[in-house]
Amino acid sequence: MNEEQKFEDYRNRLNIRDVLTDAGYTLHKRDGLRYPAYVRLDNDGRRIRGDKFIVMPNKNCCFQPPTIKLYSVTSFIWEHPNLFPEYNQGMKESALVHKVCQRLLNIPVEQRNQNVLAPTRDAKPFNIKDYKIERFHPDEADSQKPFYAFFKSRGIDFATRCAFHRNFFLASKAADNGASYKNLSFPMYIPGHPEKCVGLEERGYPRKDGSARKGMAAGTNASEGLWMASPKDMELKDAKDVYVFESAYDAMAFYQLRMKKDSGLDYKARQELKSAVFISTGGNPSYGQIQGVVKAAPGATFHLGFDNDLAGKQFVFNFESIVQKMNPLHPESVASDMKGFIExxxxxxxxxxxxxxxxxxxxxxxxxxxxKLYLAYDTARNEAWEYHYSPFLCKEDKQEAADRMNKAYQEFKQALFQKLHVQDGQDLNPIGIVRELPSEGYKDFNDELLEKKQYSMTDVVETAFDENGVSLTEEREEENEETKKSGLKR
Known part of the structure; x- marks a missing residue:
């Protein structure tokens, strides 16, 4: 029996509900029994908003709304490896599928570790203190060398590394088997809560072909957490522009492409770009991520740099749909008896x-x-106008009529705003959304960057010093040193 036949056997013998339960999801009965919903709970037993899978009726598969992407028993395990205790860093997805399915089917596995790990839902939550951290310092050459291979393979130059140096590091952690793994890591935080790191977007050491393992650190809160960075250290709540990508590499590549001399941006536009906040969702953007970042940056324009493929277009649609529904006056947000009024x-x-x-x-x-409240106000208003122009009434009577009108107006306004869940003076303008696309023919910005000359001499000269006076010519020395080691001539 070949591997595909084994996978088919797993799909025929296992129920997607059992796989979801094993991954730490719980049946949410309030969503109804016709379309069963499985959700994740936090450490306090509360539902994590946006992290939900719907089981398809009459089909052994599920999807995570709002994206209609179906997962079978095997594809769910393949694309969500961190949810299963058998997963170790560097493990092949196919091997993980075999191990998880064989465990669930009670199929004996040779040399299997008898110390069965606890389910993921009972695992230790993410803690940044479990990792050894190595940071990149723009003015310390020795601290920069360990990062060289990670960024060179993706075309990220020295100037860009310096711009984002506060928001990445190398994280090392020993696995249960005693081996130690080191990844380029991008810390993730929940918008509005910069005090606690809730996970890591990870990139493994690059292979010969430039590819590398990518994923999330175990225990990462990928439902709400985001990588957030700003070259000028702008806070999210104060940002005028927020750029959203599927990976931190794409965000840095976009920045590098726009900062090039031939990008068309003038000095003012470049300074504005440095003051922007760059965000990575680490993959498929969830409801919680989108809602969290929009709430945390109410005055910002959101630039969506998702991949230029079908999935990326779906992410843009999802983002726009969620943002529209966050408006308290969206038809799906207002009470049913207020829809006619809003329309x-x-x-x-x-x-x-x-x-x-x-x-x-x-x-x-x-x-x-x-x-009734509006009619009372309208009546009081007409009476106040009559009193105001009457030559037979004293000043005190006219003031009393005006006070009754103002009181009726405030009662109507308060009741109306309360019914619509808005506050007096609230800005109800639609949130600005701009689609950022790579040049024609490229899937994403990092692909575009890799296709172009990665370390042109023009860029080195142009960015010889950053705005703080830090020398950036180390890039030329770094590249020349790498050339010497490889024996190549330029």
Whole structure:
């Protein structure tokens, strides 16, 4: 029986629900039994928002909304290796599928470790203190050398490394079998909570063909955590521009391409790019990641640099859909009895002040309770106007009528805003989204960077010093040293 036949046998004998349970997911009964939903719980037993899989009816597969990408028993294990205790860094995906499926089917495995590991859901949560950290310092040559192979294989030059040096490091950790692994690591944080690292986006040591293992450190909170970096150390809450990518390599490649002399950006545009925040989702962007970053940067324009393929286009669609629904006045967000009222604003609503512009057409679309409050305000307003122009009433009577009108107005406004879950003065403008695409013919920005000359002499001269006066000519020396070692001539 060949490998594909074995995989088919696993799919026929195992239920996707059992695999989800083994991976640490729990049946969420409130979502209904027709389309069973499996969710992950945090350390306090609360549901992790956005980390959910739906089991397809009459099919032995599942998908993670909002992306309709079906996973079978074997493909789920293949693409989510960190969820299973058998996984070790560097292990082939096919070997992992065999080990997990054979365990679930109670098939004896030769030389199998008898110390069965606890399920992933009971595993120790991610802790950055479990790792030995080596950092890159722009002004210390010895600290830079261990990073050379990782970045050279991806075309990331010295100037770009210096720009992002605060947001990557080498992380070493001993595996259970005694072996030690070292990865280029990009720390992930939950937006708005920079005090705690919740995981690592990892890249292994590059192979001869330039490829490398990629994934997440065990225990990483990939549902909410993001890699976030800014060359000028701009905080996310203050950012005017946020660039979102599927990997940290793509983010750094995009920055390097835009900072080149021939990119077309002037000095002001380059400074703005340095002040932007760059984000990596580490793969498929989840609901929790998108919602978290948008809430944390309410005034920013989001530049989506997802891959230029079908999956990347789906991620853009998902991002836009989630952002639209986050608007409290989106048709799917408002109460059913308020949808008719919202739909009367044909041009959209950009401020709470517009909500108070009530005419006859909008009045009839209000629910009964709000109609009564508005009618009381309208009556008080007409009375106040009559009193104001009456020559027979004293100043005190006119003021009392004005006070009654203002009180009725505030009661209606408060009830309306409460019903729509908005606050007075809240900005309701749609969030700005810009699609950033690599040049034609390239899948992503790192592919584009690799295709072009990686270390041109023009770039070395142009970026000889950074804005802080740090010398960047080490790149030329570094490259020449590598050339000498390899015996190649330029």
């Amino acid at each position: 009367t604003f044909k041009e959209g609503i950009t401020s709470t002040k517009e909500l108070l512009d009530i005419d006859d057409d909008r009045y009839v679309e209000l629910p009964e309770g709000l109609q």
